[in-house]
Amino acid sequence: xxxxxxxxxxxxxxxxxxxxxxxxxxxxxxxxxxxxxxxxxxxxxxxxxxxxxxxxxxxxxxxxxxxxxxxxxxxxxxxxxxxxxxxxxxxxxxxxxxxxxxxxxxxxxxxxx
Amino acid sequence: xxxxxxxxxxxxxxxxxxxxxxxxxxxxxxxxxxxxxxxxxxxxxxxxxxxxxxxxxxxxxxxxxxxxxxxxxxxxxxxxxxxxxxxxxxxxxxxxxxxxxxxxxxxxxxxx
Numbered sequence: 001x002x003x004x005x006x007x008x009x010x011x012x013x014x015x016x017x018x019x020x021x022x023x024x025x026x027x028x029x030x031x032x033x034x035x036x037x038x039x040x041x042x043x044x045x046x047x048x049x050x051x052x053x054x055x056x057x058x059x060x061x062x063x064x065x066x067x068x069x070x071x072x073x074x075x076x077x078x079x080x081x082x083x084x085x086x087x088x089x090x091x092x093x094x095x096x097x098x099x100x101x102x103x104x105x106x107x108x109x110x111x112x113x
Numbered sequence: 114x115x116x117x118x119x120x121x122x123x124x125x126x127x128x129x130x131x132x133x134x135x136x137x138x139x140x141x142x143x144x145x146x147x148x149x150x151x152x153x154x155x156x157x158x159x160x161x162x163x164x165x166x167x168x169x170x171x172x173x174x175x176x177x178x179x180x181x182x183x184x185x186x187x188x189x190x191x192x193x194x195x196x197x198x199x200x201x202x203x204x205x206x207x208x209x210x211x212x213x214x215x216x217x218x219x220x221x222x223x224x225x
Contacts, residue, residue: 033212042216092155104148
């Protein structure tokens with residue numbers, strides 16, 4: 001099992017450009033999450049998807065959109081990137097019941113100039 | 114919104130020493146999780162705690178779910194250089210989503 005995979009690993013964008021971060025999991029998990037990590041801020045939830053076909057806002061959703069393409073894949077889109085979106089983005093997934101512990105991907109490092 | 118206070122922010126210790134860190138919250142959580150993040154990697158789950166008062170070990174790591182359900186502790190015994198990294202606590206509320214609230218992390222440095 002690969003667990004949670006993310007692409008790309010690194011990306012540099014200019015202000016105003018758009019891009020989509022991809023995430024896939026092979027653990028048959030129902031729930032998937034997108035976080036951003038900034039120095040000294042810990043991990044903050046952007047959006048989550050409790051199950052296929054549903055998405056909800058987290059703590060910091062402004063400037064982002066998400067798509068739960070199917071049970072395996074959950075993408076994060078920046079329509080018009082801003083320097084404040086420079087961050088490391090992590091995708092995570094979790095099962096149900098007691099197994100709601102979240103498993104994280106390796107991250108995408110994004111620099112917006 | 115809910116907040117977790119994680120302390121200390123950073124620690125410099127000598128190899129072989131024991132380490133303690135903790136998280137406190139004003140909210141009650143149903144689950145406490147402890148993660149470790151190595152540089153350039155995603156967080157990796159170390160220990161999950163599901164019941165108030167629960168004490169769980171994973172090798173040299175021991176974590177406890179506080180009786181009040183508002184705090185948790187992580188201890189590392191006999192630290193080694195590969196323990197270096199950032200340790201995060203996370204509290205999970207009830208409900209179907211399983212959303213986590215993360216502490217800001219404890220950065221651990223170990224001197225050989």
